[in-house]
Amino acid sequence: MTSIGITPEERAELGKALTDALNPLAAAIRSRQSGLSTARMWEADPVEVTLSVLAAWKVVDAEVKQLTARAAATAGSYGANYEQMGAVWGITRQGARKKWPGAVPRPAAAKAGAALELFGGTAELVQDPSSGGWAWAGEGADGTRGAAEDGTWYAAKEEAAAHAGAFLREHAATLS
Structure with missing residues (x-):
């Protein structure tokens, strides 16, 4: 609307x-x-x-x-x-x-995160309780660690998951 x-x-x-x-x-x-x-x-x-x-x-x-x-x-x-x-x-x-601070209830801590497992790596999605924004941190299958850029909070959980998924795809284990 x-x-x-x-x-x-x-x-x-x-x-x-x-x-x-x-x-x-x-x-x-x-x-x-x-x-x-x-x-x-x-x-x-x-x-x-x-x-x-x-x-x-x-x-x-x-x-x-x-x-x-x-x-x-x-x-x-x-x-x-x-x-x-x-x-x-x-x-x-x-x-x-x-x-209107406080007009939107803050999500419960139990709902505030989610795990993502793709391409042999894992990422954790976390929600900022004060802003409601989402970020991610993870480790690719090749051992490379990554996270959302400093200060970056995505508007939706799905957006953070997409960025985490792209990172995990880039750092998938190579087959020999």
Whole structure:
């Protein structure tokens, strides 16, 4: 799933609905600050009125951020990953992980690794618990040891396995 846009008509409807929902909050904030009743809010200094509207949007912004984090955590609990969340939000996988840390449950240690035996050699696939990325280390049938390049974490277990498999194929025992 990718980021979803809305039509101009939907945007206009959303703007109206949000403004309608915001007005009572802005009026309450202005009333507390000015001592005027909410019915007389618009009679106050225009700068003060517009600042109360801005203050109300700040409250809404904080609430939206909390609701967004809750939605991300819910998606993660159902199996969504950071790549999917980032695609929907229009940011990278890393950006999604930074925006909603902990939204995707970390894999259990028992699931964090796997062994690969190919071409007479073996490789261990390991998952980084903090990033969820995958790396590998192994020994070819010819005794050569190898591993993913320093700092390289692959997005998927299958990608790390493909790189490990290519290494094991290159270092297969030669038949005499």
